[in-house]
Amino acid sequence: MKTTRIIAAALLIVGSGLMLDGAAAQQPGIHRTDLIKNDLGVPGRETLQVRVDFEPGAVSIKHSHPGEEVAYVLEGSLEYQLEGRAPVTLKAGEALFIPAGVAHVAKNVGNGKASELATYIVDKGTPLVVPVE
Incomplete structure (x- = not known):
């Protein structure tokens, strides 16, 4: 009986961690579409490309990535607030x-939907989105 409870608690903890990662990736008003994921010629590094669609007024959580990101605005207007910098607003055709x-x-x-094409060059095998408080 005690072993069953320990296993159940362990599964609950692991499941909660997985849901947190999913919650960071899929937030209300924001939809991510993974396009490609591929190893780079540099050991331990990979590239991912993701389309991110924002409903009007949608805001991401504060987060970081285990590598570089290039954000290219496909449509609409997106404001980016990078820690330690003034906010910058980009419109379709601009990148950051x-x-x-x-x-x-x-x-x-x-006023309408906004979308970006996010290209990540990151450490392989690490969570792509790291929530920050």
């Missing part, structure tokens, strides 16, 4: 480089 480990928030500041 986000250094590894820099905490940031993205927000749809337009």
Whole structure:
């Protein structure tokens, strides 16, 4: 009986961790579509490309990544707030480089849907989105 409770508690803890990672990736008003994931020629590094769609007014959680991100706005207007910098607003056709480990928030500041193409060059095998308080 005690072993069953320990196993159940362990599964609950592991499951909660998985849900947290999923919650960081899929937030209300934000939809991520994974496009490609591939190893790089540099050992331990990989690249991922993701389309991120923001409903009007949607705001990401404050987060960072275990590598660099290039955000290219496909449609609409997105405001990016990188830690230690003034906010910058980009419209369709503009891009932003986000250094590894820099905490940031993205927000749809337009009237309609906004979308970005996010390209990540990150450490392989690590969570892509790291929530920051």
